[in-house]
Amino acid sequence: MATSTQIGASEGRISERRQLTAEEQALLDSGSLADTAIQARPRDYYRAMRHGDPIHYDERLGSWLVTRHEDISAVQSDPVTFSVKHGYSEQQARGMREEFQAYLEEHGGGYFPDAIMSDPPYHTRIRKLMEQAFTAHRVKELEPRITEVVRAVIADVVARGDGRCDAVKDIAIPLTIRVIVEQLGLDQGMEEQISRWSVAVTAQIGAMQSRETMLANAAQIAELQQYLIAKMKEREASPSEDMLSDLVHAEVTGEDGGKEKLTFAEAVSLVRATLIAGNDTTATAIGNLFYVLTTRPGMAELLESVVDDERQLGRFIEEHLRAEPPVRALSRMTTREVTVNGTRIPAHAHMLLVYGSGNDDETVFPEPRRFDPSRPNLGRHVAFGGGPHRCIGLALARMEVKVAAREIVRQMKTLQLAIPESAIRYQPSVATRTIESLPITFEAR
Amino acid sequence: MGNLHVTMTDSDGVKHEFPDVEEGVSLMELGRSRGVSGIMGDCGGGCACATCHVYVAAEWWNAVGEPDDVEFAMLDMVADVMKDTSRLGCQIKMNRDLDGLEVTVAPASGY
Numbered sequence: 252m253a254t255s256t257q258i259g260a261s262e263g264r265i266s267e268r269r270q271l272t273a274e275e276q277a278l279l280d281s282g283s284l285a286d287t288a289i290q291a292r293p294r295d296y297y298r299a300m301r302h303g304d305p306i307h308y309d310e311r312l313g314s315w316l317v318t319r320h321e322d323i324s325a326v327q328s329d330p331v332t333f334s335v336k337h338g339y340s341e342q343q344a345r346g347m348r349e350e351f352q353a354y355l356e357e358h359g360g361g362y363f364p365d366a367i368m369s370d371p372p373y374h375t376r377i378r379k380l381m382e383q384a385f386t387a388h389r390v391k392e393l394e395p396r397i398t399e400v401v402r403a404v405i406a407d408v409v410a411r412g413d414g415r416c417d418a419v420k421d422i423a424i425p426l427t428i429r430v431i432v433e434q435l436g437l438d439q440g441m442e443e444q445i446s447r448w449s450v451a452v453t454a455q456i457g458a459m460q461s462r463e464t465m466l467a468n469a470a471q472i473a474e475l476q477q478y479l480i481a482k483m484k485e486r487e488a489s490p491s492e493d494m495l496s497d498l499v500h501a502e503v504t505g506e507d508g509g510k511e512k513l514t515f516a517e518a519v520s521l522v523r524a525t526l527i528a529g530n531d532t533t534a535t536a537i538g539n540l541f542y543v544l545t546t547r548p549g550m551a552e553l554l555e556s557v558v559d560d561e562r563q564l565g566r567f568i569e570e571h572l573r574a575e576p577p578v579r580a581l582s583r584m585t586t587r588e589v590t591v592n593g594t595r596i597p598a599h600a601h602m603l604l605v606y607g608s609g610n611d612d613e614t615v616f617p618e619p620r621r622f623d624p625s626r627p628n629l630g631r632h633v634a635f636g637g638g639p640h641r642c643i644g645l646a647l648a649r650m651e652v653k654v655a656a657r658e659i660v661r662q663m664k665t666l667q668l669a670i671p672e673s674a675i676r677y678q679p680s681v682a683t684r685t686i687e688s689l690p691i692t693f694e695a696r
Numbered sequence: 697m698g699n700l701h702v703t704m705t706d707s708d709g710v711k712h713e714f715p716d717v718e719e720g721v722s723l724m725e726l727g728r729s730r731g732v733s734g735i736m737g738d739c740g741g742g743c744a745c746a747t748c749h750v751y752v753a754a755e756w757w758n759a760v761g762e763p764d765d766v767e768f769a770m771l772d773m774v775a776d777v778m779k780d781t782s783r784l785g786c787q788i789k790m791n792r793d794l795d796g797l798e799v800t801v802a803p804a805s806g807y
Contacts, residue, residue: 320807321807328736378740379740382740382741382742385742386739386741386742386743386744387742387743387744387766387770388742388743388766389742391766561765561769562768562772565769565772566772566773569773614807615807627776627806628774628775628776628805628806628807629773629774629775630745630746630770630774630805631774631804631805631806635745637738637747638736638738639738641738641739641745643739643740645739645744645745646742646743646744649744
């Protein structure tokens with residue numbers, strides 16, 4: 252089983268390559284995930300790689316794209332051979348990291364490497380600290396409060412009375428920001444800034460920045476860090492009941508087993524990561540939900556039919572995350588030369604685990620483009636990654652999307668796209684597949 | 697070191713005897729720290745990933761008890777390998793009443 256075996260022990264494993272059609276071969280030869288047209292509609296490219304060259308070197312990007320589910324599983328369960336720390340730092344501000352770092356040191360109160368984007372054994376200690384915040388049971392306790400927040404966001408939009416909105420900008424983004432801001436204990440009413448900051452942070456792993464946009468984004472991140480540092484200093488002096496206070500005062504178990512306080516730099520990086528990861532990707536999932544509800548025949552009816560059944564609604568959401576994963580690809584870097592599924596990858600090579608392709612792998616999910624919440628192996632999808640770096644906020648993300656789905660059905664009906672489907676724009680990024688704006692019309696229920 | 701006894705059969709069919717388990721330790725933590733194959737515990741014990749799925753031996757089912765709604769929802773995501781005696785290891789914390797517990801690690805959900 253790929254997931255339970257160290258890659259070292261399974262380096263001999265080779266699965267069948269399939270014969271590509273001439274069209275698929277051409278796409279494989281000429282395509283790149285750096286191409287914004289492919290980023291927006293990537294499935295044919297994913298399929299060509301997955302079938303013909305599952306560990307594909309994307310020359311334009313300079314990355315090995317891992318596209319089969321079995322290989323993604325194998326790679327992510329070996330965090331030592333495939334380093335997140337080096338993969339992430341290589342990907343950050345790709346090719347311009349030194350300048351990015353210098354800018355933040357000068358203007359952003361410091362350069363704070365992401366403590367959670369690290370390798371064991373350090374990662375294990377940081378991760379343990381963060382895990383307690385968003386367990387499924389803790390999130391269940393938050394459900395009534397999350398429901399109030401979501402209900403209010405949608406009610407405000409409905410109350411405008413014109414039956415139109417931008418489902419991404421008016422609902423998905425403010426909703427997820429309000430939830431995470433409340434958990435962290437940051438200020439409400441800053442949705443617009445936080446959204447801007449989030450885009451700037453996520454762009455660092457998107458591999459699509461010019462020098463000019465990198466510097467513009469760095470300026471946003473500097474502003475974000477200055478804001479967070481000021482808030483954290485406040486909590487250092489007078490703690491309150493929120494995650495911000497918890498993190499400022501947190502202790503982790505050190506290498507010798509004793510307790511060590513997190514450094515301030517580590518704490519800043521963790522607050523920043525929680526804020527950004529806690530809103531951007533979940534907003535994408537909710538934006539995607541509006542997208543499928545307005546473009547896929549039968550989806551709105553299907554959602555309506557399961558909305559009062561906790562188990563079926565949970566399955567609907569999980570299948571939605573499988574079918575439309577917000578995070579399409581995240582980085583690793585090889586720490587030694589290694590062979591994955593017959594493909595030799597040199598040491599210090601950058602890789603992307605293409606979750607968007609893994610979730611479409613027909614050997615795991617038959618008829619992957621069919622929306623089927625009754626799949627018996629739904630839990631295998633890799634929308635949250637897997638292995639020791641599996642998304643830490645997964646329970647919260649699921650809950651927010653579920654509550655959003657429920658409130659959409661309770662407050663809105665006859666959702667329709669207000670622009671042609673071909674006019675939908677995606678953020679340029681290899682890391683996420685995010686709809687920028689989704690104008691819709693609806694009727695109040 | 698504790699003195700509670702747990703028998704855990706791993707996903708390769710190998711039987712592990714642990715006679716020294718401390719009170720309060722979850723089966724996920726136990727399996728992960730002792731390298732029991734098939735126990736991954738990706739989410740760290742948050743009842744949110746189903747990678748520490750075990751089958752409880754029939755004679756121990758009453759002592760261990762049913763999963764709650766949150767845990768059941770997670771087990772439902774690996775329905776193809778779920779059984780009547782399925783539990784997530786992270787949700788079973790060892791105590792005196794479970795001294796002698798026997799479980800088998802469930803296979804990963806199918807391809």
